[in-house]
Amino acid sequence: MFAFIIRRVIQAILVMLVISLVGFSIKSNIGDPVRDLVGERVTPEERAQMAEKLGLNDPFFVQYTRFLKNALHGDLGTSFIYRKPALEVIFRHAPATIELVLGAALIIALFSFPLGVYSALYPRSLLSRFTMGFSTLGVSIPVFLTAIMFIYLFAVTLHILPSYGRGETIDLFGNGYWQTGLLTIDGLKHLLLPCVSLASIMMPLFIRLIRSEMMEVLETEYIKYAWAKGLSTRRIWLVHAFKNTLLPVVTVFGVQIGIMFAFTILTETVFQWQGMGFMFLDAIQRADISLLIAYLVVVASVFVVVNTVVDIMYSFINPTVRIAGTK
Amino acid sequence: MKKLVLLLLCLFMAFSFTATAGAKTLKVGLAADPVSLDPQVQLSGGMLQLSHWVFDPLVRWTQDGDFEPRLAEKWERINEYRVRFYLRKGVKFHSGNTFTAKDVKWSFDRMKKSVDFKGLLEPFVGIGIIDDYTVDVVTTKPYALLLNMATYFFAMDSEFYTGTDENGQPKDACKKTTHTFANDNESGTGVFKIKSYEQGVKTVMKRFADYWDKDSKGNVDKFILNPIKANATRVAALLSGDVDVIDQVPPQDYKRLRSDSKTDLVTINGGRIITFQMNGNRVKAFKDARVRNAVVYAINNAGIVKKIMKGTVEVATQQSPPGYAGYKASLKPRYDLEKAKALMKEAGYADGFEITMMAPNNRYVNDAKIAEASAQMLAKIGIKVNLKTMPKAQYWDEFDAKAADMMMIGWHSDTEDSGNFSEFLVMCYDKATGFGQYNSGYCNPKVDELTIAAQSEIDLDKRADMLKEIEQILYDDAAFVPYHWQNHAYGAKKNFKIKPIINSMNFPYFGDLVIK
Numbered sequence: 104m105f106a107f108i109i110r111r112v113i114q115a116i117l118v119m120l121v122i123s124l125v126g127f128s129i130k131s132n133i134g135d136p137v138r139d140l141v142g143e144r145v146t147p148e149e150r151a152q153m154a155e156k157l158g159l160n161d162p163f164f165v166q167y168t169r170f171l172k173n174a175l176h177g178d179l180g181t182s183f184i185y186r187k188p189a190l191e192v193i194f195r196h197a198p199a200t201i202e203l204v205l206g207a208a209l210i211i212a213l214f215s216f217p218l219g220v221y222s223a224l225y226p227r228s229l230l231s232r233f234t235m236g237f238s239t240l241g242v243s244i245p246v247f248l249t250a251i252m253f254i255y256l257f258a259v260t261l262h263i264l265p266s267y268g269r270g271e272t273i274d275l276f277g278n279g280y281w282q283t284g285l286l287t288i289d290g291l292k293h294l295l296l297p298c299v300s301l302a303s304i305m306m307p308l309f310i311r312l313i314r315s316e317m318m319e320v321l322e323t324e325y326i327k328y329a330w331a332k333g334l335s336t337r338r339i340w341l342v343h344a345f346k347n348t349l350l351p352v353v354t355v356f357g358v359q360i361g362i363m364f365a366f367t368i369l370t371e372t373v374f375q376w377q378g379m380g381f382m383f384l385d386a387i388q389r390a391d392i393s394l395l396i397a398y399l400v401v402v403a404s405v406f407v408v409v410n411t412v413v414d415i416m417y418s419f420i421n422p423t424v425r426i427a428g429t430k
Numbered sequence: 431m432k433k434l435v436l437l438l439l440c441l442f443m444a445f446s447f448t449a450t451a452g453a454k455t456l457k458v459g460l461a462a463d464p465v466s467l468d469p470q471v472q473l474s475g476g477m478l479q480l481s482h483w484v485f486d487p488l489v490r491w492t493q494d495g496d497f498e499p500r501l502a503e504k505w506e507r508i509n510e511y512r513v514r515f516y517l518r519k520g521v522k523f524h525s526g527n528t529f530t531a532k533d534v535k536w537s538f539d540r541m542k543k544s545v546d547f548k549g550l551l552e553p554f555v556g557i558g559i560i561d562d563y564t565v566d567v568v569t570t571k572p573y574a575l576l577l578n579m580a581t582y583f584f585a586m587d588s589e590f591y592t593g594t595d596e597n598g599q600p601k602d603a604c605k606k607t608t609h610t611f612a613n614d615n616e617s618g619t620g621v622f623k624i625k626s627y628e629q630g631v632k633t634v635m636k637r638f639a640d641y642w643d644k645d646s647k648g649n650v651d652k653f654i655l656n657p658i659k660a661n662a663t664r665v666a667a668l669l670s671g672d673v674d675v676i677d678q679v680p681p682q683d684y685k686r687l688r689s690d691s692k693t694d695l696v697t698i699n700g701g702r703i704i705t706f707q708m709n710g711n712r713v714k715a716f717k718d719a720r721v722r723n724a725v726v727y728a729i730n731n732a733g734i735v736k737k738i739m740k741g742t743v744e745v746a747t748q749q750s751p752p753g754y755a756g757y758k759a760s761l762k763p764r765y766d767l768e769k770a771k772a773l774m775k776e777a778g779y780a781d782g783f784e785i786t787m788m789a790p791n792n793r794y795v796n797d798a799k800i801a802e803a804s805a806q807m808l809a810k811i812g813i814k815v816n817l818k819t820m821p822k823a824q825y826w827d828e829f830d831a832k833a834a835d836m837m838m839i840g841w842h843s844d845t846e847d848s849g850n851f852s853e854f855l856v857m858c859y860d861k862a863t864g865f866g867q868y869n870s871g872y873c874n875p876k877v878d879e880l881t882i883a884a885q886s887e888i889d890l891d892k893r894a895d896m897l898k899e900i901e902q903i904l905y906d907d908a909a910f911v912p913y914h915w916q917n918h919a920y921g922a923k924k925n926f927k928i929k930p931i932i933n934s935m936n937f938p939y940f941g942d943l944v945i946k
């Protein structure tokens with residue numbers, strides 16, 4: 104068991120190294136960060152001096168080993184545009200994204216379960232047909248279009264919801280890191296449209312997944328047996344069928360929430376939502392390469408850690424994995 | 431019950447009335463926000479805008495291109511090298527310190543060390559203090575644009591920025607990529623005081639109670655600046671009423687804002703010339719003035735203005751926009767396909783040739799679309815164009831490397847004067863002097879000679895003649911392809927009287943904004 108964990112940790116470190124290396128090798132293609140820091144009148148010589156001072160002219164491996172050395176001390180570089188440690192910048196932007204994703208996840212859960220189950224139970228009903236049709240539409244419309252349509256409908260035409268930003272936020276811990284919009288009415292109003300937009304890409308997928316899983320379960324032997332036993336309809340649907348539908352759905356849900364972080368880039372750009380996705384795009388456009396690499400490493404480490412923990416836990420639950428790992 | 435309702439209604443009315451009669455708040459959505467609070471750390475539009483809100487210059491531009499006294503009440507030319515400024519008395523900084531001549535000198539000396547500004551300050555020897563409220567600005571040679579440059583002389587509070595901060599760093603440090611005192615703290619004399627500043631998220635400013643300009647009709651008490659990057663979102667924020675004023679309205683939304691009963695669209699010529707440069711060092715044909723002329727004749731810039739820019743900008747024939755000293759009204763737009771073909775034939779390129787073209791896709795208004803249209807137009811005279819467009823972060827590197835045969839560049843004069851265009855865009859490139867830094871290959875010694883001579887000509891009429899001659903040479907030479915002068919487009923709610931406070935430099939003077 105111990106050997107297995109060690110092996111996984113070593114693999115995780117390797118993955119992180121590869122990702123930081125990839126980040127480093129693409130950085131020269133993104134553009135010159137010095138350009139964004141100076142006016143158009145600054146001469147090429149002075150720009151070259153600045154680049155030299157920032158260490159941008161050093162050979163690839165000098166830069167990379169310097170980065171690794173600092174990374175070991177928990178320093179992933181300094182963001183050029185924010186003039187702060189890149190990690191701090193990322194952590195300050197993370198809460199906005201986390202709140203957005205949580206809100207979207209909540210909406211997905213609230214709607215996709217009842218709708219999915221219903222359309223599995225009554226596949227011919229009008230609501231089911233409508234849900235299925237709508238979910239096909241939902242899958243095929245890109246999120247920025249949905250978002251812009253929402254803005255024009257609810258903000259511009261009806262004037263009932265705000266069009267951009269996070270609204271009034273409260274400093275959760277008093278240190279400026281976690282600005283939350285969850286505790287004010289204004290903040291919640293601002294959260295609504297971005298969350299629904301973000302949810303709109305995943306919701307159809309889940310409705311369809313739940314529907315098909317549920318339909319499959321309803322065809323199984325033990326459900327037929329339960330009918331034969333004369334159990335109440337409600338008990339069969341909710342306890343026997345639904346519970347077994349849940350298992351795979353929850354697994355997928357967990358994975359998809361992670362992936363949803365990636366989708367926030369578009370949503371955050373349209374709504375001027377100051378989260379990590381927005382920051383990432385800004386960093387690309389302004390060639391803030393240290394922030395970019397730090398972001399890649401942070402995101403990669405989140406995925407690596409989650410996957411490693413899952414694998415380790417899995418090895419406890421299912422010993423065959425462990426055996427396969429030790430051979 | 432009825433009485434209670436009535437009472438509540440009255441209370442509600444009273445509250446809502448006091449709310450509207452009280453402090454006026456201005457919410458602005460700009461495409462970009464200031465990158466720092468230090469007015470000298472970066473020479474960019476956003477930073478100069480902030481400088482006009484939080485600091486004050488000696489003089490500033492008015493909408494019709496005149497100078498308006500700010501911290502300097504009046505000025506006089508002592509001799510060819512020296513102009514004396516008489517400073518305003520009783521001006522306070524946000525810190526409470528009193529503004530005097532030493533602040534002007536201190537700020538100038540600090541600016542002279544700033545990487546971004548020192549190029550502009552090349553013609554200056556420095557500032558001499560005559561007494562507490564009189565300074566002399568001295569130049570190295572007779573310099574016609576001294577007042578134009580005085581619009582950059584913002585006063586920083588020398589006492590406030592002296593000493594060391596809590597990290598032991600000097601407070602006057604001017605650095606771009608690390609934390610400095612001046613990047614996060616300010617003390618200017620300006621109409622607004624920074625209350626909170628969160629880069630990229632929100633800047634909140636309050637009107638400075640001790641502001642010297644009591645004549646200003648402006649009534650904004652609280653000024654909230656929100657960056658909103660996406661064009662569609664910015665327009666939506668205005669239409670939905672979430673913000674009161676926005677900048678950089680995209681041309682496709684002009685109609686929408688004009689037709690909306692609650693909003694106004696205000697545009698002003700921004701004087702930024704959009705051009706394509708032809709690189710004669712890369713393509714032999716472009717060394718031939720006839721071929722360059724053929725390109726200019728082939729490109730229907732009036733059509734581009736009409737279709738792509740929705741007819742809201744002026745078709746350009748030269749660098750200088752109308753109103754500049756060098757603007758020559760007799761130069762007419764050229765678009766004549768037959769003539770273009772004839773010129774190509776005459777130069778021996780009847781069959782055309784193949785070139786590469788590059789343009790940014792997020793730097794100028796509709797930049798990529800203009801480039802695409804141009805490529806198609808050139809195809810008609812047999813020039814096959816391989817076009818590549820890219821974000822500005824990558825484009826500037828390519829531009830520096832002169833990586834394509836035709837490259838797009840837009841330019842706004844730093845001094846609101848014609849000479850600046852020539853210095854950067856068409857003078858022969860000279861690494862030592864920095865002239866022609868944004869020139870992709872055109873070179874005409876006559877233009878260089880005239881541009882240099884105009885710099886130290888103080889007789890303004892003579893000077894204007896020289897600048898006009900330059901425009902004529904460039905026109906005949908077809909030194910570049912002119913398109914139009916980009917404008918500044920603002921959208922505002924009807925009761926926000928934005929029109930009087932905007933100007934061609936794109937420094938909206940929100941301190942003077944009147945909210946009805």
